[in-house]
Amino acid sequence: MANRIPRAVYEKELQRLQLELVKLQEWVRAENARVVIVFEGRDAAGKGGVIKRFTEYLNPRVARIVALPAPTERQKTQWYFQRYVEQLPAGGEIVLFDRSWYNRAGVEHVMGFCTMREYQRFLHQAPVFERLLVEDGVLLRKYWFSVSEQEQERRLRSRLDDPMRQWKLSPMDLESVTRWEAYSRAKDEMMVHTDIQEAPWYVVDSEEKRRARINMIAHLLSTIPYTDVPQPKLKLPPRPPSTGYERPPHDLQTYVPDHAATLL
Template identity: 60%
Template sequence: MEFEDDSNKDWLEAELEDTLDEDFELELSDPMLSMEIRKIYNKQHPNMLDRKVYFRNLLRLQAELIKLQDWVQQTGQKVLIIMEGRDSAGKGGVIKRITQRLNPRVARVVALPAPSRREQSQWYFQRYVPHLPAGGEIVLFDRSWYNRAGVERVMGFANEDQVETFFQDVPEFERMLVRSGTIVLKYWFSITDEEQQLRFLMRIHDPMKQWKLSPMDLESRIRWEQYTKAKEEMFARTNIPEAPWYIVEGNDKKRERLNCIEHLLSQIPYAEVESEKVQLPERVYNEEYERQVLPDELYVPKVY
C-alpha cells in the first residue's frame, strides 16, 4: 500500500510524532522538582550530554538492539545480562532503554522480590534458575544472586558462612552457564557518594519518585562504606575470565545509558538477519456485512 495522498502522509507523521512524545515522556526524570533542587542538580552537572546528541545515539543503538534480538531468535542464542549497583545508580533507566523497543517475548526483565520462607530453605541459586534464558531469549536481571554479596551481607540477612559459601559457588555456577552456551554479561553501575545523596534528595522532593525510596535505601546511605567494602570483595572473588565484571560510570545518566548499550552490543557477535519484505495484504470487504451499533455505556467517557 503506497501513501499516495496527503492525508495518509499526515497520519504517518502524526504517528511518528506520537512515538517521539513517548520518548520525551520517558526522559522527564524530574518533572516535579522544586526550582531550588533543580538549580542544585544543574550546578552539580555542568557538562551533561546534549539532548540531541543523546537521542540521536540512543535511537541508533536501539536499532542495533533490534538486530541483536533478531539474531538471538534466529540462532537460538541464550543471553543473560546481570545489572547490579548501588541504589539510585541508574540501572533501572538503562534496562528501560534496552528493552524499550524490543519484543517482550524475546527480551524480558527479572526483578525478584525478597525470598519467601520456603525459598530461604532452598539451595541459594535455586529460585534464580527458572528465570534463566532459554534458546532465543535475552534475560536482564534487575539485581541477581549477587544480593548475597551486597545487601544480604551488609544488612545481616546472610551470615559470614553463607557469604563464604556463595563466593566459593558462584564462579563455578557462572562457568556452568557459559559452558551451557549462555552469554553472561555482568554490569555494575557506579555513582559517587555525593551523587547518591543528591538523587535521594530528589526522590524525597519528587512525588512521582517517592515510591522508589524504601527504608532499605535510606539505610544504605548510613552504610555506604560497608557497601563499598562488600563490593570490592565481590569484584575480587567473582571477576572471572568467563564472566567478568564491567563497571559503568553513572553520574551522567545519559552517558551511562549510551555507554552501557554500546558496550553490550560490542560483547555479542551478532549479525544482521535477512528478513522477507513485509507487504500489507488487501483488506477483504463483504458487501452483506453490516456493522452493529454498540451502546454508549460501553465507551470510555471522552474527558479529554
C-alpha cells in the same frame, strides 16, 4: 562529573543503539542463543533507566526483565542459586536481571540478612556457577553501575520530593546512605572473588545518566558477535469487499467517557 551530553546528540545515538538491539534480538532468535545480562550497583545508580531504554523496542517475549522479590520461607531452604536458575533463558531469549544472585554479596551481607557462612559460601560458589553457565553456551554479561556518594544522595533526595518516584524508595534505600563504606567494602570483596576471566565485571560510570545508558548498551553490543538477520518482506493485503457488516450503534455499548474533551 563529565560534561552532560546534549539531549539531541544523546537521543540520536540512543535511537541508533536501540535499532542495533532489535537486530541483536533477531539474531538471538535465529541462532537460538541465550543471553543473560546482570545489572548491579548502588541504590539510585541508574540501573532502571538503562533497562528501560534497553528494552523499549524489544519483544517482551524475547527480552525479559527479572526483578525478584525477597525469597519466601520455602525458597530460603533451597540452594541459594535455585530461584535464579528458574529464571534463566531458553534458546532465543534474553534475560535482564535487575539485581541478581549478587544480592547475597551486597544487601544481604551488609544488612545481616545472611550468615557469614552463607556469604562465604556464595563467594566460593558464584564463580563456579557462572563458569558452568558460560561453559553451557550462555552469553553472560555483568555490569556494575558506579555512582559517587554525593550523586547518590542527590538522586535519593530528588525522589523524596517527587510523588511520581517516591515508590522507588524503601527504608533500606535510605539506610544505604549511612552504610556507604560498608557497601563499598562489600563491593570490593565481591569483585575480588567474582571478577573472573570467563565472566568479568564491566564497570559503568553512571555519574551522568545519559552517558551511562549509551556507554553500557554500546559496550554490550560490542561483546556479542551478532549479525543482521534478513527479515521477510511483509506486504499489507488488500481489504476484501464488504459483505454488508455494520457496526452496532454506540448506545448499545458502554464507552469510556471522553475525558480528553474536558481538557479542551
